[in-house]
Amino acid sequence: MTAPSLKQRQFQEREGAIICAALKLFDQDQWQQVTVADIASEAQIAKGTVYKHFASKEELCGRIMLDFHQGLLETFEQALPNANTLSLIRDMIRRAFDHYLAHPAAARVSYACRCNSFIQRLPDPLRVRGEELDSAFFGFFADVLLQGMRSGQIPQRPVEQLILPIHAIFDGAMGKIWRNEYQEIPDSDVSLEQFLDIITNFVIASIVAPIADDDLPGTTGHKDITQCEKSRLVSATH
Known part of the structure; x- marks a missing residue:
């Protein structure tokens, strides 16, 4: 080179x-x-x-957002390689919180700019990089969750039904941290570390909780696992 x-x-x-x-x-x-x-x-x-x-402040923000997400993906890839699935997910959640808290300015920019409409306005090299990162994040999480389903630690369901709420819970928790609202319960004295433990434990509990076939509108439990996921589950058993 x-x-x-x-x-x-x-x-x-x-x-x-x-x-x-x-x-x-x-x-x-x-x-x-x-x-x-x-x-x-x-x-x-x-x-x-x-x-x-x-070319613009928007493009600069896009670069900051993508660099931030690249760093987050890299820290996920360093998470406990030999751990069981739930320990791995717990480690990933804490790594995500640590990454956001260690880079507050980049995290705020990323939070504000990560919507698809913003990414589509970026120059082609940044837009393509953003789409590749989105795909990499989804693939990484899907692999971890499917591993948990194969081992019996996580009830089988479409991975989207797990990734979306995990993302929503994390976003809500970060919003409370940024607004300094995580101690808003009367007569409580919750430290930031305790708050992160509470959120992490809640995410783990929601992942392992069984879901009845008719709990979610338009879903049929195990039958809703996509063909792609079925193929990956089958190939992983050979």
Whole structure:
């Protein structure tokens, strides 16, 4: 592989400085009011230089979001490789919380910009990267959940019926943390660590809870497992 030229290294370093400046300014409740001019000033470069790297603030936010999600996927891939499924899921949930709490500015940008309509407006390279990350996340979670179904730790059901509520619970928990509302129960003195344990335990309990065939409208329990999932379950047994 050819080493990058001095000009290429300088370009990459300047792009990194722009992202760092943006993240510093985005680490506040009113981050959406930050302008490209503000970012250029923080990075000590001309406003026009920012546009040599990012066509708009939206594109810069898209890059921050995708880098954040890439880091989250990488930390998932490092989760307890030999653990049983429920221990692995517990580890992944805590890793997700840790990742969000360790990168608050990037997490806020990601939370605000991750909708499909935003991703579709991004330049093709970023849009494709976003779609690939979405597919990778779903595939990773689906594999873990199907492993749990094969081992009997998780009742069989379509993986979408597990991934969607897990995502919703996590989002709600992060919202309470950002708004500092996780201690809102009267006469309670719940620490952040205790709150994370409560949420993690609730997610695990919801995953292993049996669901009757008629519990969800339009579903028929085991029969709703998609053909793709059936194929993966069958192939995994051979």
